[in-house]
Amino acid sequence: MTNxxxxxxxxxAVAAQLVSCAGLALMRTTADRLHYTSAGFTVGPFCVLAALIVREGIGSIGLQSVAAVGLLFLAGPVVVHATARALRRIELGEVRPRLEERAP
Known part of the structure; x- marks a missing residue:
């Protein structure tokens, strides 16, 4: 049953990474590609971590894997956000919202 x-x-995990790669290849804009990149930071690694814990249990390897996936969960969105801000600065020249983008 464990196997x-x-x-x-x-x-x-493999299917999630394949969908993430397909999204990167098929999406037209860089902003759209960023959404698929962020999925690659979360779904696949979490499933690999779950498989490792099911197989090996919570030992030294399991705790190291939890730390690695936790780092991905924390650092992944920061990297995606920083990339989106850099993209906006390159495309529009500034990060602040334009008049038509502001909430009423």
Whole structure:
């Protein structure tokens, strides 16, 4: 039963990464591509972590993997946000919202 759960989790991880790669290849704008990049930071690594914990348990390797995936969860959105801000600065010359983008 454990092997089936590990195989399913790893299959979901691979499928998530393939969808993320396909989104990167197929989306037209850089902003759209960033959404698929952020999915690559979260879904796949979390499923690999879950598979590792199911197979090995919470030991030294499990705790190191939790720390690594936790770092991805924390650093991934920061990197995507910084990239989006840099993209906006390159495309528009500034980061602040334009008049037509402001909320009423």
């Amino acid at each position: 089936v759960a590990v195989d399913v989790l790893l299959g979901v």
